[in-house]
Amino acid sequence: MDGNVERPSGKRHLHETGPQTLMGRLLRHFWHPVALAVDVPARSARAIRILSEDLTLYRGESGRPYLVGGRCAHRCTVLHTGIVQGEDISCMYHGWRYDSTGLCKDIPAEKQPRAKPVRIAGYPVHEYCGLIFAYMGPLPAPEFELPRKEIFEDTSRAIIAKREFWDCNWFQQVENSMDAVHLSFAHMWGIEGQFGSAISGGRQIPDLEYEETSSGIRQIATRSNGNVRISDWTFPNNNHIVVPGLDKNSSWGHVSVWATPVDDENTMRFRLYSTDETDPTKIAKARQDQKFEPLDHVEKLFSGDLSGLSEQALISAQDYLAVRGQGAICDRDEENLSASDAGIIFLRKLFLRELEAISRGQETKTWARLADKVHLPPPPVAAVI
Ligand code: FES
């Protein structure tokens, strides 16, 4: 084997996001949500940072979104201050004009065209259920299939899309979604919300089962006869679960959460909430109630004060406390894993297998959307709350 090839060494590479890193290369094989659709109106641009790359997200006059490099190739000023013209964006400094693939197609101050075309990064994007997804890997991009979920495409249901910014690494958030035991503790901490009490049934410790599927991992946590919680996790950073409804009388909703790496120490969490509620007043209220940025409340949260949060914000706050509490990047050498961490161990093995393939220049697994409709039962307690 080539001695210069970087190899995955235990847990050391799990948090990485940069384009030259093993995990960064693996992550670039997938579509990731990068923005809420409503945050980028037509003919506007904004700066975003994804997978340790500074980028410009803009929407052309047609309404289509595009993602190109963060800086102009001329003298490197930021491009999100540029002007959207048609489906292109022009730099505000000297007018270099880029198309949606990042190709510079006009240099207005020069009489002669350049001998060699100039390019900045340009990545495919796809809009889905109120989120803008991007693919930042080798072309051609895979079909936009793996992130799709039937429940979010059901037009009889309403969707609430939201974004949170967490100041810690993406992988510890992924690990948290594979840790069914924390529901009996973290989601009972501070305030016992409907989520923690209904699922954990008074802090019962679940029996755990993990199974690799075509799309990721199916997690089954059995706390008692009839209290079986199933989570449908999609590689590499998306979890699909059920959570409490818009109020105590509503049926439980479906949530799909993506932990999109901003860089090694920051994450944007994109969340779709699907409800069968049809009352527009309730839905509008829920859109407001579900808005939550943990960074606006850090001192209060870490002092143990979870008061005033909606049910959905409480779930986020409890997870944030546990996961951000591990540090911006968790030092896994300090851990002591046990049998109840079976999901963490299962998840890491799977990632390390894929990283090993990348390091050897071999094909990684081709993940595919589940063929069968996913059934995620709400906890039995929910029916009587
Ligand atoms: S820096 Fe962008 S055109 Fe000069």
Ligand SMILES: [Fe+2]
């Ligand atoms: Fe949680």
